[in-house]
Amino acid sequence: MSVGRARYLWAALAAAALAVAAGAAWVLWSRSGPGAGLYSRLWRPEPVHAYWAPATFYASPRTVAGRFEGERCVGCHEGVTPGIVRDWRASRHAAAEPRVWCSACHGADHERLRMPTPQVCGRCHARQQRDMLAERRWGFPSHALALERALEAPHFVDKPKAEVAACLQCHSVAQKCDSCHTRHRFSAAEARRPEACMTCHSGPPHPDDATYFASAHGRRYLAEGARWDWSRPLRRGSYPAPTCAYCHMHGGRHQVADKAIWRFGIVEVNPNTSANRVKRRRWVAVCADCHDAKQARAWLRGLDAERRAAWRLLYAAERLLRRLRADDLLHPGPGERPPYPNSRLDRLWPRARIGFYEGQASAFFNVSPIEREYFEMWYFDSLAAYKAAAHGDAAGVRRAHAALRRRLEGIRAAAARLRALGEAEQRRLGRRLPADPALWLEGPYTTRYLEEN
Amino acid sequence: MRRSSMAALAALLLGAAASAPAVRAEGGCVGCHRTRDPALVAAWSRSAHGGSPPRAPCAACHGPDHAGAAARARRSATCLECHGGDGVAVRTHRLSKHGVIERLEGLGWDWARPLARGAYRAPGCAYCHAHAGGHDPGAVRDPDRARAVCLDCHGPRYVTRILEAGAAQLAVGRLKLAEAEAALARARGAGLPAAALAAAARHLEAMRADLRALRLGVAHHSPDDQWWHGQAALDGALLRLKGAIERGRRQRAAPGAEGTR
Numbered sequence: 001m002s003v004g005r006a007r008y009l010w011a012a013l014a015a016a017a018l019a020v021a022a023g024a025a026w027v028l029w030s031r032s033g034p035g036a037g038l039y040s041r042l043w044r045p046e047p048v049h050a051y052w053a054p055a056t057f058y059a060s061p062r063t064v065a066g067r068f069e070g071e072r073c074v075g076c077h078e079g080v081t082p083g084i085v086r087d088w089r090a091s092r093h094a095a096a097e098p099r100v101w102c103s104a105c106h107g108a109d110h111e112r113l114r115m116p117t118p119q120v121c122g123r124c125h126a127r128q129q130r131d132m133l134a135e136r137r138w139g140f141p142s143h144a145l146a147l148e149r150a151l152e153a154p155h156f157v158d159k160p161k162a163e164v165a166a167c168l169q170c171h172s173v174a175q176k177c178d179s180c181h182t183r184h185r186f187s188a189a190e191a192r193r194p195e196a197c198m199t200c201h202s203g204p205p206h207p208d209d210a211t212y213f214a215s216a217h218g219r220r221y222l223a224e225g226a227r228w229d230w231s232r233p234l235r236r237g238s239y240p241a242p243t244c245a246y247c248h249m250h251g252g253r254h255q256v257a258d259k260a261i262w263r264f265g266i267v268e269v270n271p272n273t274s275a276n277r278v279k280r281r282r283w284v285a286v287c288a289d290c291h292d293a294k295q296a297r298a299w300l301r302g303l304d305a306e307r308r309a310a311w312r313l314l315y316a317a318e319r320l321l322r323r324l325r326a327d328d329l330l331h332p333g334p335g336e337r338p339p340y341p342n343s344r345l346d347r348l349w350p351r352a353r354i355g356f357y358e359g360q361a362s363a364f365f366n367v368s369p370i371e372r373e374y375f376e377m378w379y380f381d382s383l384a385a386y387k388a389a390a391h392g393d394a395a396g397v398r399r400a401h402a403a404l405r406r407r408l409e410g411i412r413a414a415a416a417r418l419r420a421l422g423e424a425e426q427r428r429l430g431r432r433l434p435a436d437p438a439l440w441l442e443g444p445y446t447t448r449y450l451e452e453n
Numbered sequence: 454m455r456r457s458s459m460a461a462l463a464a465l466l467l468g469a470a471a472s473a474p475a476v477r478a479e480g481g482c483v484g485c486h487r488t489r490d491p492a493l494v495a496a497w498s499r500s501a502h503g504g505s506p507p508r509a510p511c512a513a514c515h516g517p518d519h520a521g522a523a524a525r526a527r528r529s530a531t532c533l534e535c536h537g538g539d540g541v542a543v544r545t546h547r548l549s550k551h552g553v554i555e556r557l558e559g560l561g562w563d564w565a566r567p568l569a570r571g572a573y574r575a576p577g578c579a580y581c582h583a584h585a586g587g588h589d590p591g592a593v594r595d596p597d598r599a600r601a602v603c604l605d606c607h608g609p610r611y612v613t614r615i616l617e618a619g620a621a622q623l624a625v626g627r628l629k630l631a632e633a634e635a636a637l638a639r640a641r642g643a644g645l646p647a648a649a650l651a652a653a654a655r656h657l658e659a660m661r662a663d664l665r666a667l668r669l670g671v672a673h674h675s676p677d678d679q680w681w682h683g684q685a686a687l688d689g690a691l692l693r694l695k696g697a698i699e700r701g702r703r704q705r706a707a708p709g710a711e712g713t714r
Binding site: 046047048050051061063080081082083084085086087090160162163165166167169170182185190193195196198199200202203204205226331332364365366367368369372376417420421423424425427428429433435436438439440443444445446448 | 548549550553554556557560570571572573574604605606607608609610611614615617618621622624625626628629631632635636639670674675676677678679680681682683684685688689691692693695696698699700702703704706707708709710
């Protein structure tokens with residue numbers, strides 16, 4: 001009896017070992033395609049991608065042969081690209097002793113030039129590079145993981161690459177120090193100012209710019225910031241009011257993820273887990289540069305309350321959608337809309353994705369209108385409320401919560417219409433009228449999406 | 454009634470008083486500069502700023518004072534006097550790295566320098582739209598001209614890649630609009646209920662605005678406008694347009710749900 005049991009145990013262990021090995025082999029194989037990331041075999045980079053992910057895709061142009069250093073680079077580029085030479089001359093690189101010439105970052109062989117990555121910058125700025133890499137342990141959102149997580153989003157792989165080139169301009173921050181320290185000045189002072197962040201931290205899902213500038217901190221910055229001494233480090237007593245970097249990169253540490261309690265805001269979290277209690281203490285320590293710790297803790301609890309209120313509204317909308325899905329009232333239904341071209345599972349088993357854990361984040365463009373309303377409620381209205389609450393923009397919180405409630409009412413009314421239409425069709429036709437395939441599955445964009453992604 | 458006509462009269466008088474010296478100054482500028490810089494005056498008069506009467510006479514950008522007239526016209530703040538508000542054209546530049554650098558450093562720049570050869574750390578409006586003293590602000594929409602401007606600071610291959618990526622992205626956006634237009638045309642041909650067609654037409658208008666945000670996001674390098682106000686917004690409006698058409702089709706096939714619109 002016991003011998004028989006042991007035999008089964010060995011069989012189970014062998015199967016598990018085989019499965020792990022097969023899984024690992026699949027991941028390695030899947031990562032070895034012409035693109036990058038987990039789905040690298042399913043897409044090819046656009047040529048411009050080389051500049052957003054230089055570590056992976058950049059290859060030097062071979063227009064000029066020879067080795068160049070020092071004044072020889074500068075002398076020629078003064079004629080070719082005078083703007084960047086002027087910029088470099090005004091930088092600390094040009095003022096340093098010894099000078100940091102072009103070749104220090106780009107290399108000297110003109111046929112093998114490098115597009116500098118954090119690894120290149122890290123040869124001198126080791127602490128900053130180390131901090132940034134350490135960010136990965138906090139997961140996403142973080143600058144260090146921004147690029148790989150973008151490439152691993154199913155909609156990145158599914159959509160035409162010319163279209164999602166828009167995304168990479170910001171998500172490239174993982175491989176480009178000049179996202180914040182613009183070339184060829186690479187100024188620390190510039191990156192300390194909030195405007196340095198807003199090229200990417202703006203717009204419907206992350207209105208960090210608008211909510212910060214509307215807060216008491218931001219208003220003080222707008223009124224006085226031009227006169228502050230931006231060469232000062234991001235430490236207690238240096239600035240009359242905090243900026244993005246003051247709180248999120250406190251002490252000049254090059255990582256923004258170690259205090260993210262509510263993270264991106266797209267899933268409800270328990271803000272009081274032991275890990276989050278550590279993050280709360282970190283926040284209170286930053287606020288305590290200027291404020292009473294008790295007050296800081298109360299603000300954090302205020303943010304939690306705002307998030308819970310937003311999630312109650314979001315869950316109400318989710319329930320409405322799940323009921324429509326259960327009653328086959330979503331229109332077009334899952335099998336009637338363009339499938340995700342690279343998902344075999346989606347072709348075999350089309351399914352409306354409702355909620356974060358079903359992959360809703362990638363389901364914003366080929367869904368029925370009511371699902372899109374929920375996407376916007378979740379991704380735009382709720383995240384606007386989150387950022388307003390986190391940045392201290394009270395009026396913004398009120399506006400965003402009014403928008404959340406309006407959107408929920410709209411979804412409720414749309415759900416009632418879908419039910420009435422479904423019932424009318426049952427009465428008159430004895431069936432649900434199928435969605436028009438010519439409308440939903442054809443057209444110049446949809447064809448391109450399905451065939452040439 | 455009486456109050457409003459008094460206000461109109463006052464506005465008319467004030468306008469006449471303000472425009473009379475401007476018109477004289479205009480003749481003065483053009484009269485002299487037509488012989489000194491004929492190409493410049495010709496470019497201005499056929500541009501969106503020109504026309505008869507000119508939409509933006511010389512003094513609108515250069516001010517009434519000849520001293521510092523060029524520097525004044527180079528500042529973005531001057532452009533914003535007309536192109537201001539929180540319009541998409543302004544937002545896309547403000548959010549771009551070019552706009553950020555200009556906002557942080559522009560106050561300290563020497564605006565007496567000509568708009569060429571990377572004399573400014575980042576381009577404001579005029580650096581590209583009045584590059585090297587060109588006086589037709591729309592000229593830079595021509596890709597060859599844009600390329601020449603970008604090359605002041607950026608490497609040739611990078612400029613090529615950026616311009617072709619922008620064009621490709623815009624082409625995708627236009628496919629979405631074309632899909633919407635075709636769907637609406639078919640719906641009109643099928644004689645769907647007027648309310649459904651009107652709703653779809655509103656979504657088509659929204660798509661035109663989204664496409665403009667995309668175009669300006671590409672031109673001014675604002676990723677936010679390229680994606681969230683551009684491509685992602687176009688996606689939403691396109692599926693809403695289709696939804697409006699589909700609802701009309703369903704209402705026609707199975708009337709009886711009208712009570713819920």
